[in-house]
Amino acid sequence: MAKRFIQLAEVAEILDISSAQAYALVRSGDLPAIKVGGRGQWRVEISELEVYIQRMYSETRTFVDAHPLGSSTDGAPS
Numbered sequence: 859m860a861k862r863f864i865q866l867a868e869v870a871e872i873l874d875i876s877s878a879q880a881y882a883l884v885r886s887g888d889l890p891a892i893k894v895g896g897r898g899q900w901r902v903e904i905s906e907l908e909v910y911i912q913r914m915y916s917e918t919r920t921f922v923d924a925h926p927l928g929s930s931t932d933g934a935p936s
Contacts, residue, residue: 860904861904862903862904863892863894863902863903863904864902865900865901866880866884866902869902872907883910889902889906890902890903890910891906
């Protein structure tokens with residue numbers, strides 16, 4: 859049976875970010891999660907992580923469309 863929920867450490871590994879960044883995504887509400895157990899361990903539903911990833915692809919596409927190559931507002935050095 860496939861796992862439904864994963865720990866923040868696994869989220870961090872999948873997204874190649876730090877555990878602190880994964881925690882910040884959850885605390886900000888950007889990535890929906892639940893707290894379980896007596897110690898309140900965070901868990902992220904795999905389907906919610908996939909929704910988040912797709913949303914980031916969409917937002918990135920929108921950003922790239924609005925800031926074509928060569929634009930001085932794309933964050934890249936001139």
